[in-house]
Amino acid sequence: MKFLLTFVLLALASCHAFASDPSPLQDFCVAVNDPNSAVFVNGKFCKDPKLVIADDFSFTKFRYPGSTSNPLGSKDSTHWASPRLVDQFPGLNTLGIATARLDFAPYGLNPPHIHPRGTEMLLVVEGTLHVVLYKGDVFVFPIGLIHFQLNIGKTPALAFAALSSQNPGVITIANAVFGSKPPISADVLTKAFQVDKKVVDYLQAQFWYDN
Incomplete structure (x- = not known):
């Protein structure tokens, strides 16, 4: 009976462990599409560590605002927080994190949604977002929790999100x-x-x- 109980507890613990990204097996794995002299990890080939450069760990596309000329008045670049992000930001591969830029027109809304595989930390850079966050404030949305962002100010707002998964996913409710x-x-x-x-x-x- 004790053995059965122990087995069940271990099984439940294992199920919980697989609910998020596993720990990487190496310090880094810069994604590369050339399979020559590379190791295949997490759906991508790893660049030869001797060829890795600082630029592999740099991403500059978040300098540019997204268009908020749409019915919601917002642009959420969470689509970068998908396997496509690794194509643009190869140094993130296997590190278990992702990031996104969120632009809001006055009263713009990022509608209720969830990230099924990642917790989100949101940092407001400009403007005021509901639940009331001012410039410099941070809010955390636990994995799988329905959440949204609403610009309650009369000026544009900007925020950046960090997510605890390389591929957190997004489902708009x-x-x-x-x-x-x-x-x-x-x-x-x-x-x-x-x-x-x-x-x-x-x-x-x-x-x-x-x-």
Whole structure:
């Protein structure tokens, strides 16, 4: 009985361990697409360590603001926090982190969303975001927690996010629920949200913009 209990506890601990990025097996693995004289790790080939340079660990694209001319009035560069980020920022490969730039027009919104594989730390650089964060303030959104950012000021706002996964993922709630393809049954959504079917039909008919 004690052996069975120990086995179950170890199994549960193992499941929990695989919920986030595993610890890297090497100090760094600068991603390179050339397989010659390279080691394949985490979906990318590692550059020969003797050829690694400082520029491999530098990323300059966040100097440039994203366009907020869209229905949400914001631009979230979390798409950089995906495997594509490693193509642009190869030094991040296997380090278990990612980053994003968030630009907001006055009253712009980054809609409710989650990162299923990473905790997010948000730093406000300019402006004021709700839950009220001023310039220099930091807020942490634990992994999988639904969160959003809203610019409550009359001027543009800027924030940077750091995420605890190389590929934290992003799921925008409204898009996933009402804009999914194929669509979720209206009967299911009507019962789940306790609203009239006409409301669900209206929401499913909208164009759900992804910033």
